[in-house]
Amino acid sequence: xxxxxxxxxxxxxxxxxxxxxxxxxxxxxxxxxxxxxxxxxxxxxxxxxxxxxxxxxxxxxxxxxxxxxxxxxxxxxxxxxxxxxxxxxxxxxxxxxxxxxxxxxxxxxxxxxxxxxxxxxxxxxxxxxxxxxxxxxxxxxxxxxxxxxxxxxxxxxxxxxxxxxxxxxxxxxxxxxxxxxxxxxxxxxxxxxxxxxxxxxxxxxxxx
Numbered sequence: 001x002x003x004x005x006x007x008x009x010x011x012x013x014x015x016x017x018x019x020x021x022x023x024x025x026x027x028x029x030x031x032x033x034x035x036x037x038x039x040x041x042x043x044x045x046x047x048x049x050x051x052x053x054x055x056x057x058x059x060x061x062x063x064x065x066x067x068x069x070x071x072x073x074x075x076x077x078x079x080x081x082x083x084x085x086x087x088x089x090x091x092x093x094x095x096x097x098x099x100x101x102x103x104x105x106x107x108x109x110x111x112x113x114x115x116x117x118x119x120x121x122x123x124x125x126x127x128x129x130x131x132x133x134x135x136x137x138x139x140x141x142x143x144x145x146x147x148x149x150x151x152x153x154x155x156x157x158x159x160x161x162x163x164x165x166x167x168x169x170x171x172x173x174x175x176x177x178x179x180x181x182x183x184x185x186x187x188x189x190x191x192x193x194x195x196x197x198x199x200x201x202x203x204x205x206x207x208x
Contacts, residue, residue, distance in 0.1 A: 055170065057197045058180050064154045066136045066168060068182070075182075077136035077168045078143070082158040084135050085121050088165050088189045093117040093203035100206035117194075117203055124171060124181075133178070134170040137161050165189070 058068045069075040094100055095115045102113065110125075112118045117126045124130040137156065147154075161167075166184035173179060182195040192203045 055178055055180055058168075058170075063148070063150075063152065065139075065148065068168070068180075076139040078139055078154050078156055080135045080137060080158040080161055081155050082135070083122070083132045083169070084158045084162065085119055085124075085132055085169070086162050086164045086167060088163060088185050089167070089183055089192065090119050090121060092206040093119065093192050094206055095201070095203055097204050100204075117192075119183075124169075128174050130171040130173060130179075130181075132169045132171050136168040136170075137164055138166055 058066055060066050064079050066077040066079065067074050068077070092100075092112070093116070099113075099115050111127070111129065112125055114127070117124060119125075122132055124132070135158070140156075165187070166182070168180060168182045170178055170180050180196065183192065185192050190205050192205065194201045194203070
């Protein structure tokens with residue numbers, strides 16, 4: 001059961017943050033911030049490498065909500081019922097604009113050249129193939145503290161979120177391990193920012 005102080009902290013955060021910014025690059029990449037007190041230390045049980053809870057940098061609550069970010073600025077995501085990649089994120093992306101000319105359309109399933117990232121509806125193809133197995137969206141502004149504390153499993157219908165510009169995905173790597181990435185685009189869908197455990201990268205869209 002959540003302590004009264006914890007409820008107050010989360011309630012205050014929700015009251016001040018349950019809106020989304022709507023202008024500029026930062027608006028596209030910063031989901032609603034919620035302050036969530038750290039959970040008390042627990043004895044860790046051995047877990048399989050594909051267990052999302054075993055992925056460093058994220059924590060999945062019993063209700064399905066995913067929490068990430070530094071202790072004083074947690075970001076909360078809610079799972080979708082299917083592992084999709086929204087349409088604004090799909091395309092050919094390059095670290096340097098000049099690479100578009102040397103990045104012709106690749107045969108389906110083939111890895112692109114260095115410096116190029118190809119995102120499809122189910123995969124991210126870069127240095128390695130990354131298959132999306134879970135998709136989460138930033139905590140909707142319609143969610144209330146009561147909904148988060150209800151104890152019910154939280155899940156959203158994927159067909160309503162096919163056009164969102166920010167998600168967090170859990171993906172598999174070729175060796176079977178899982179990892180995560182926060183992916184977002186600017187309002188014009190021309191610039192992509194990918195944030196994972198190893199840092200933040202920016203890419204530019206090739207083509208229209």
